[in-house]
Amino acid sequence: MKAVCPGSFDPVTSGHVDVIERAAKVFGQVIVAVAPSPGKEALFSVDERVGMLREVTSHIPNVRVDAFDGLLVDYVRSQEASVIVKGLRAVSDFEIEFQMALMNRNLEPEVETVFMMTGAEYSYLSSSIVKEIAALGGSVDGLVPRTVARRLEEKLRKLEEVNSK
Numbered sequence: 552m553k554a555v556c557p558g559s560f561d562p563v564t565s566g567h568v569d570v571i572e573r574a575a576k577v578f579g580q581v582i583v584a585v586a587p588s589p590g591k592e593a594l595f596s597v598d599e600r601v602g603m604l605r606e607v608t609s610h611i612p613n614v615r616v617d618a619f620d621g622l623l624v625d626y627v628r629s630q631e632a633s634v635i636v637k638g639l640r641a642v643s644d645f646e647i648e649f650q651m652a653l654m655n656r657n658l659e660p661e662v663e664t665v666f667m668m669t670g671a672e673y674s675y676l677s678s679s680i681v682k683e684i685a686a687l688g689g690s691v692d693g694l695v696p697r698t699v700a701r702r703l704e705e706k707l708r709k710l711e712e713v714n715s716k
Contacts, residue, residue: 552578552579552580552633552634553578553579553580553581553582553630553631553632553633553634554574554577554578554580554581554582554632554633554634554635554636554665555581555582555584555623555626555627555630555632555634555635555636556570556571556574556581556582556583556584556635556636556637556638557583557584557585557586557619557623557626557635557637558583558584558585558586558638559585559586559587559588559591559593559600559678560583560585560600560603560604560678561588561591561593561594561595561600561678561682562594562595562600562603562678562681562682562695562699562702562703563600563603563604563607563678563695563696563699564673564676564677564678564681564694564695564699565673565676565693565694565695565696566638566640566669566670566673566674566676566677567638568607568608568696569638569669569670569673570636570638570667570669571583571608571611571614572611573667574636574667575611575613575614577665578613578634578636579613580613580614580615580632581611581613581614581615581636582614582615582616582617582630582632583604583608583614583615583616583617584616584617584618584619584623584626585597585600585601585604585616585617585618585619586618586619586620586623587618587620594682594703594706595702595706597618598618599702600618601616601617601618603698603699603702604616606696606698607696607698607699617630622658623635623655624655624658624659624662627659627662628659628662632662633661633662633663634662634663634664634665635652635655635662635663635664635665636664636665636667637651637652637664637665637666637667638666638667638668638669639666639667639668639669640668640669640673640674640675640676640677641674641675645666648664648666651664652664652666676694680694681694681695681703682703685700685703685704685707686707691703
């Protein structure tokens with residue numbers, strides 16, 4: 552069975568990797584699908600996020616990373632998948648994700664949404680929090696994979712150089 556694990560992944564966190572690894576144990580193929588997130592101001596481009604995800608999931612043979620634009624259910628259908636995997640951190644995530652799951656079912660009744668709880672050690676973790684900690688000079692060790700931490704540091708340094716000119 553093929554599943555799609557969508558998200559903005561700006562940047563990918565250790566919690567994201569946790570959910571992807573566990574989804575890969577349940578489903579035959581997992582497509583990690585990067586969405587552009589027009590409502591959010593992204594730090595990394597879609598291509599950069601796809602590159603980081605490919606790097607941090609390269610050890611998982613049944614995971615493929617892609618990008619999409621438009622309705623998630625249209626993308627899922629185009630990939631001939633039948634499941635959407637959504638990671639949950641806290642009860643507050645559930646309400647929003649539940650609404651989206653019901654709307655996706657309304658749009659495409661043949662696609663199921665499966666919720667996976669992230670590991671307890673990542674339940675407080677979000678990409679927004681990681682970006683804020685990094686921007687304020689804090690350590691993101693353990694919050695994101697090492698390669699992502701390096702890219703985050705480089706990106707913020709370049710932005711600071713541009714802003715100081």
